[in-house]
Amino acid sequence: MSLTLSASVIVQGVLTGLVYGLMALGLSVIFGIVRVVNFAHGEFAVLAMYIAYLLFFWLKLDPFLAALPIAALFFGVGYLLQRALINSFVARAEHDQFILMVGLAIVLVNGCLMIFGPEARHAELSYSLDSWLAGPLIIDAVRVYAAIGSLVVALMLLAFFRLTDTGTAIRACADNRLAAAIVGLDTRRLYALTFGLGLACVGAAGAMQTAIIDPNPSLAPGMTLLAFTVVIVGGLGSLIGALFAGILIGVAEALSSLVMAPSMKSLASFAVLVLVLVLRPQGLFGKGG
Amino acid sequence: MHPTLHRLLGQLDRRQRLAFLGLVGALILGPAFLDRYLMSIMILVFWYAAVGQAWNIMMGFCGQLSLGHCLYSGIGGYVAALLWVNYGIPPWLAAVPAMGIACACGIVIGWLAFRYDIGGVYFALLTIAFAEMARIAFDNWAGGGGAAGLFIPLIPAADAGLWTLSGGPLQFYYLMLGLAITSFVAAAALRASRLGHEWLAIREEPEAARALGIDIYRAKLAAIIVSAAITSLAGVFYAFYQRNLFPSDAFDVSRSIIMIMGPIVGGLGTLMGPVIGALILTPLGQILIALTERLVGHAVPGASLLAYGALLMVIISTNANGVWPGLSRRLGLAPRALR
Numbered sequence: 336m337s338l339t340l341s342a343s344v345i346v347q348g349v350l351t352g353l354v355y356g357l358m359a360l361g362l363s364v365i366f367g368i369v370r371v372v373n374f375a376h377g378e379f380a381v382l383a384m385y386i387a388y389l390l391f392f393w394l395k396l397d398p399f400l401a402a403l404p405i406a407a408l409f410f411g412v413g414y415l416l417q418r419a420l421i422n423s424f425v426a427r428a429e430h431d432q433f434i435l436m437v438g439l440a441i442v443l444v445n446g447c448l449m450i451f452g453p454e455a456r457h458a459e460l461s462y463s464l465d466s467w468l469a470g471p472l473i474i475d476a477v478r479v480y481a482a483i484g485s486l487v488v489a490l491m492l493l494a495f496f497r498l499t500d501t502g503t504a505i506r507a508c509a510d511n512r513l514a515a516a517i518v519g520l521d522t523r524r525l526y527a528l529t530f531g532l533g534l535a536c537v538g539a540a541g542a543m544q545t546a547i548i549d550p551n552p553s554l555a556p557g558m559t560l561l562a563f564t565v566v567i568v569g570g571l572g573s574l575i576g577a578l579f580a581g582i583l584i585g586v587a588e589a590l591s592s593l594v595m596a597p598s599m600k601s602l603a604s605f606a607v608l609v610l611v612l613v614l615r616p617q618g619l620f621g622k623g624g
Numbered sequence: 625m626h627p628t629l630h631r632l633l634g635q636l637d638r639r640q641r642l643a644f645l646g647l648v649g650a651l652i653l654g655p656a657f658l659d660r661y662l663m664s665i666m667i668l669v670f671w672y673a674a675v676g677q678a679w680n681i682m683m684g685f686c687g688q689l690s691l692g693h694c695l696y697s698g699i700g701g702y703v704a705a706l707l708w709v710n711y712g713i714p715p716w717l718a719a720v721p722a723m724g725i726a727c728a729c730g731i732v733i734g735w736l737a738f739r740y741d742i743g744g745v746y747f748a749l750l751t752i753a754f755a756e757m758a759r760i761a762f763d764n765w766a767g768g769g770g771a772a773g774l775f776i777p778l779i780p781a782a783d784a785g786l787w788t789l790s791g792g793p794l795q796f797y798y799l800m801l802g803l804a805i806t807s808f809v810a811a812a813a814l815r816a817s818r819l820g821h822e823w824l825a826i827r828e829e830p831e832a833a834r835a836l837g838i839d840i841y842r843a844k845l846a847a848i849i850v851s852a853a854i855t856s857l858a859g860v861f862y863a864f865y866q867r868n869l870f871p872s873d874a875f876d877v878s879r880s881i882i883m884i885m886g887p888i889v890g891g892l893g894t895l896m897g898p899v900i901g902a903l904i905l906t907p908l909g910q911i912l913i914a915l916t917e918r919l920v921g922h923a924v925p926g927a928s929l930l931a932y933g934a935l936l937m938v939i940i941s942t943n944a945n946g947v948w949p950g951l952s953r954r955l956g957l958a959p960r961a962l963r
Contacts, residue, residue, distance in 0.1 A: 366745075372745055420937075420941075423941070427944065429689065429744060429745065430683065430689060430884075430888055430892065431888075431940055431944070433689075433691075433748075434885065434888050434889075434936060434940045435937055435940050435941070437881055437885075437933075437936070438933045438934065438935075438936035438937035438940065439933070439937060440933070441929055441930070441932060441933025441936070442930055442933040442934055442937070444926075445926035445927070445929040445930040445933065446926070446930055447926075448925055448926035449924060449925070449926040449927055449930065452925075453925065552926075556877050556878070560749075560752060560756065560877070563749050564749070564753070567746060567749055596764070598760070598763065598764065599760060599764065601756060601760065602757060602760050605753040605754075605756055605757050608749070608750075608753050609736070609750070609753060612736065612737070612740075612742055612746065612750055613736055613740070616740050616741075616742050616746065
């Protein structure tokens with residue numbers, strides 16, 4: 336195995352990892368602030384992939400452009416979902432929330448299965464197979480676009496939380512829900528906004544992934560697990576941590592599918608997860624310890 | 625009668641005892657009235673009642689959320705099947721190493737997690753991770769059949785019997801019923817024991833439990849070992865009932881999820897919860913499959929599961945504590961203090 340091949344694979348892992356990072360960012364925001372475990376996260380990603388596929392199929396809309404309207408749509412869906420359904424579960428036990436979200440996940444993935452069938456759909460972009468030579472490295476164009484897109488969305492989200500009043504209010508909710516309510520913040524609205532933002536992330540990530548992976552209902556549970564692994568490796572509530580852990584997992588998967596076999600790649604991410612849980616349970620960027 | 629059993633029955637009032645013995649009696653007489661199809665559904669009901677009870681010990685009693693229980697049933701099934709297919713060791717003997725290895729897996733997970741007080745969602749993810757690692761390992765291990773699966777050959781009817789777990793539906797009906805009753809009695813006995821009270825204390829208030837001098841680490845490990853042992857024995861029976869094992873099926877996350885839905889829908893932490901949950905959910909899934917076929921005229925992939933998922937959301941939205949606590953009050957079977 337040559338050094339340049341490994342280097343190419345690592346770069347590819349970093350690029351894929353940024354998309355993982357954005358997907359996990361959505362989960363981390365919901366998990367860290369609303370304190371609800373979104374076990375339907377991967378299912379939402381697959382739904383976004385199918386919508387991007389349909390927009391491409393019908394309107395020839397590029398998945399990277401479709402990411403914007405899909406993110407907006409998912410924001411609305413998330414907002415309404417939190418208001419109408421999930422809000423009444425915020426104070427309930429973890430396992431109740433879990434069953435609710437698993438029910439939602441089953442509905443979503445089987446809805447996709449009924450409409451689109453079990454076989455993967457392929458969106459054939461004019462630049463699907465383009466790649467660049469950067470020195471000795473070979474880099475896929477679609478992965479670069481997806482990575483840049485993910486990074487832009489992630490930075491926008493970070494800026495929103497740091498720079499806007501609403502973002503600050505949401506962070507206050509995360510720190511101390513009771514105190515936030517006492518100083519007059521509308522926590523229900525802020526939770527709904529947060530859930531919307533979380534789904535917008537996964538909507539954008541899913542849409543962009545359509546250019547890399549063919550949408551298929553059976554992808555969903557693995558994506559939920561992957562997003563979870565990334566969030567816990569990065570550290571609950573740390574947005575930078577989610578991005579960094581996404582890259583770490585992306586590289587670990589890419590390297591292990593090169594060294595062992597592609598079917599073994601999720602073994603690598605679980606190995607990283609177990610190591611982190613044992614050595615640093617609060618995650619790489621988590622607070623306290 | 626066994627003294628523990630006697631003591632447990634003694635805790636029930638007359639009405640509860642009648643209802644309990646009536647239910648067991650009806651189930652024992654069941655095969656006289658059920659056709660082959662209904663028998664196959666009841667076999668699954670008993671199986672899910674047993675593994676639901678095992679999971680209930682960990683989550684309902686001790687408060688540790690495991691989402692990877694397919695690991696134990698899968699390991700149990702694979703170990704027993706491999707020992708039978710390769711060495712001719714009968715499943716009743718092979719069940720001992722099968723349960724041993726499953727318990728060892730539970731100890732490793734418990735050791736990793738409970739030493740550092742990893743709980744809640746973190747623990748849940750760790751259990752999923754181990755189940756997934758087992759799936760990938762068995763997928764890639766040719767000696768265990770790999771992704772193509774492991775098959776337990778049928779035995780000529782003349783030699784078939786209980787000792788080799790190769791009989792017909794009637795044998796498996798009573799076998800699974802026995803398993804469900806055994807796990808129920810074991811859970812009842814454990815809950816009434818000192819260990820059971822330690823579990824409840826840990827579930828309710830871990831810090832207070834520690835202050836009382838309870839060895840939390842040891843008690844949690846005991847919960848995972850008991851749970852793994854029952855689940856793996858159920859896995860042995862299930863493997864010989866199905867007579868095939870696929871990693872993508874035996875170690876699938878959805879298997880773990882179906883296992884735990886029964887106790888949650890039925891009533892977490894209650895003894896009857898897993899039983900009621902299995903009695904509701906297993907037939908419900910079958911009815912939905914039959915109903916979509918009847919309505920559409922052919923099988924629609926995903927349709928029955930979609931309805932199942934939606935119903936699950938409705939049940940959990942309207943029944944905060946599961947079905948059994950409310951149902952038992954209505955039937956006059958709740959503990960006296962709650963009536």
